[in-house]
Amino acid sequence: xxSHTSYLWFSTPGRRDYINITSAVEExxxxxxxxxxxxxxxxxxxxxxxYINDDESGLIQDYDDWLEQLAPHEPISxxxxxxxxxxxxxAHHKRQIMGREVVVAVTGGRLDLGPWExxxxxxxxxxxxxxxxxxIIGE
Amino acid sequence: xxSHTSYLWFSTPGRRDYINITSAVEExxxxxxxxxxxxxxxxxxxxxxxYINDDESGLIQDYDDWLEQLAPHEPISxxxxxxxxxxxxxAHHKRQIMGREVVVAVTGGRLDLGPWExxxxxxxxxxxxxxxxxxIIGE
Amino acid sequence: xxSHTSYLWFSTPGRRDYINITSAVEExxxxxxxxxxxxxxxxxxxxxxxYINDDESGLIQDYDDWLEQLAPHEPISxxxxxxxxxxxxxAHHKRQIMGREVVVAVTGGRLDLGPWExxxxxxxxxxxxxxxxxxIIGE
Numbered sequence: 179x180x181s182h183t184s185y186l187w188f189s190t191p192g193r194r195d196y197i198n199i200t201s202a203v204e205e206x207x208x209x210x211x212x213x214x215x216x217x218x219x220x221x222x223x224x225x226x227x228x229y230i231n232d233d234e235s236g237l238i239q240d241y242d243d244w245l246e247q248l249a250p251h252e253p254i255s256x257x258x259x260x261x262x263x264x265x266x267x268x269a270h271h272k273r274q275i276m277g278r279e280v281v282v283a284v285t286g287g288r289l290d291l292g293p294w295e296x297x298x299x300x301x302x303x304x305x306x307x308x309x310x311x312x313x314i315i316g317e
Numbered sequence: 318x319x320s321h322t323s324y325l326w327f328s329t330p331g332r333r334d335y336i337n338i339t340s341a342v343e344e345x346x347x348x349x350x351x352x353x354x355x356x357x358x359x360x361x362x363x364x365x366x367x368y369i370n371d372d373e374s375g376l377i378q379d380y381d382d383w384l385e386q387l388a389p390h391e392p393i394s395x396x397x398x399x400x401x402x403x404x405x406x407x408a409h410h411k412r413q414i415m416g417r418e419v420v421v422a423v424t425g426g427r428l429d430l431g432p433w434e435x436x437x438x439x440x441x442x443x444x445x446x447x448x449x450x451x452x453i454i455g456e
Numbered sequence: 457x458x459s460h461t462s463y464l465w466f467s468t469p470g471r472r473d474y475i476n477i478t479s480a481v482e483e484x485x486x487x488x489x490x491x492x493x494x495x496x497x498x499x500x501x502x503x504x505x506x507y508i509n510d511d512e513s514g515l516i517q518d519y520d521d522w523l524e525q526l527a528p529h530e531p532i533s534x535x536x537x538x539x540x541x542x543x544x545x546x547a548h549h550k551r552q553i554m555g556r557e558v559v560v561a562v563t564g565g566r567l568d569l570g571p572w573e574x575x576x577x578x579x580x581x582x583x584x585x586x587x588x589x590x591x592i593i594g595e
Binding site: 318353354355368369370371373374375376378379380383387414415416419420421422424429430431432433434454455456 | 496499501526556557
Binding site: 223258259273281311315 | 568593
């Protein structure tokens with residue numbers, strides 16, 4: 179069995195951002211030499227997500243609005259977590275909607291994605307350095 | 318390490334539908350010859366889900382109502398994504414709630430599921446051909 | 457390829473509870489002897505979650521309030537599922553928000569977690585014995 183581990187760093191200029199990381203994951207798959215297996219991609223911070231959906235700017239704005247409806251950033255005092263001095267409780271909630279991780283099949287040396295599947299990093303509390311992890315196992 | 322890959326096609330008559338695919342996944346596990354490992358099942362389209370929950374008709378209707386509350390189909394103009402000519406922005410949202418994929422343990426040659434766990438395909442924008450992927454790795 | 461399977465039992469005193477299981481998963485990893493691979497941790501019951509987030513009591517109370525807003529327990533008659541004689545339909549909904557499972561990378565013989573990542577069992581219909589599954593594969 180082969181395995182390959184890689185970490186990607188992000189520091190987004192705004193509080194929330196959505197970054198297509200599909201090509202970066204594909205590059206790691208090439209390095210891994212795995213042709214049949216599984217590829218895990220996960221946020222390593224608990225106010226961010228890795229998810230798969232469409233790279234369409236209108237949809238991304240729709241997601242952002244919807245997450246803000248489901249778990250508003252303000253008032254900060256809405257959340258007990260913010261009593262710790264943080265202001266990012268909403269980000270911990272938004273990340274649960276969008277998920278921590280994706281597991282993608284590797285088939286014939288490629289990410290076995292559907293026609294519109296794109297892997298995204300969803301940042302909900304940016305403006306600092308944060309990591310994702312890519313782990314590929316197989317043969 | 319063994320690996321097995323299979324694709325299942327669906328074309329549901331209505332916009333939304335919930336299909337128990339547990340037996341179909343079990344069939345692929347038998348074909349794989351894997352006795353210890355992991356089984357990934359994921360939607361390959363971004364307006365559909367694979368999830369695990371109860372095969373109880375009342376609950377499925379509850380889910381459908383709840384998803385429609387959280388991300389209503391209409392008005393179509395509610396979503397920027399629909400400005401592209403699509404009318405399925407709600408389906409992209411519903412799928413994030415229910416998730417893209419499940420990973421199931423394989424133990425002793427069987428899907429290692431709890432007593433009520435059933436694997437479902439959740440379709441939120443049907444009436445066309447769409448695929449799921451089954452990837453099994455192990456020994 | 458090595459594989460290791462373990463089941464943990466829980467019976468929480470209240471209806472809803474949130475239990476940090478990171479150490480228990482780490483113990484199973486040591487037993488597995490796996491140094492590079494993947495670790496699946498999933499609820500085996502469909503009214504419970506395994507998720508990764510912060511071990512901070514304010515945030516956990518925030519989650520509990522938020523889940524109750526998104527899928528209230530009462531009135532029981534709100535849900536068709538409860539016509540079966542159950543009163544736990546809300547728990548089936550809360551679990552979909554928080555998720556069934558996590559997949560964690562194993563690197564250098566350790567769970568490859570970010571600085572604040574903690575693995576939690578989220579119970580939404582407690583007061584009875586329920587299981588989670590840990591499956592570790594790799595080398």
